[in-house]
Amino acid sequence: MRALIVDDEALARSKLLRMLRVFPDVEVIGEASDGASALMLAAQLRPDVIFLDVQMPEVDGFDVAASLPDDAPALVFVTAFDQYAVRAFDAQAADYLLKPVEPERLARTIQRLRGTVRSAARPSVGMPAHLMVADRGKTHVVRCADIEWLEAADNYVNIHLPGRSLLIRRTLAALLNDLAPAFVRTHRGAAVALAAVLAVRPRAKGDATVVLRSGVEVPCSRQHREMLVQRLRG
Structure with a gap:
């Protein structure tokens, strides 16, 4: 299972990386600190799952999710806030983890992810504020209102x-x-x-x-x- 970690906090990424190393069938293939990098790495590395923070500067995790291609990997939202859970599960996220992530809770997430395949179509995650568009070698942040x-x-x-x-x-x-x-x-x-x-x-x-x-x-x-x-x- 190839995983990409997206979080604007370096300490949070490092902690989740250490926790994921416990699972022999999980390989962390990349890390991103912002939405634009996440979109670029997702296209380049083709992960099976993205562990995605919700609150990030400029664009949030739901904007990232809406900007991914239709054959996007599974999404696991990771956040310190529980108020986004309904929106995440309405979007059929694979899971929703609250920080600080507990090892036992992460183990249940990995078990849930095992054997899953890429979804051919994702339901709406709600109207995003932004889309990130990788076009001609550059990632553009687009306000949906524009x-x-x-x-x-x-x-x-x-x-x-x-x-x-x-x-x-x-x-x-x-x-x-x-x-x-x-x-x-x-x-x-x-x-x-x-x-x-x-x-x-x-x-x-x-x-x-x-x-x-x-x-x-x-x-x-x-x-x-x-x-x-x-x-x-x-």
Whole structure:
């Protein structure tokens, strides 16, 4: 079982590393002190499980979870605060450990993890504040509130922001699951942020064009037009 430890506190990472060394079938393959490093190492090392702190500077553990690709490893949240437990288990986290982690409790976590496989799809962990996008060799921290629209590109999604676009390795359906209910699909390969919509202009055969506040126009198919209008009237 290949594990990645993510915590902004070096002492916390060292302690968990020492505790995990007790288990002969667990190999800690990396450590990260922030969300951007966690995302980069997860892509490079492909761990089976990530032990993930919740409260970290700039982006929290739930933002990291939402930024991982769809074939993400199992997640074990590790935190000193118990108020995040419901959110973590709603996201079907493998486990939720409270600091200071007790050896007996960690042993139960490892037993639970043994034999598990990567999930092909993860349920939403709730609307994240940020996404971390590794694009063109650089990790970008994106405020979800700044995203104007999303455009599918095979197993990637173009995240369109004011003046720039970034490519994230997610499917559109999975990313929308994390960003709901702030976004709505307008086309098989497109979705818009409701807050960015300025107008919906009818077109022939029931189709429409969605005009965003930035002036960008996004196609809207007849199949999705009614739902878009309902959500805008909300």
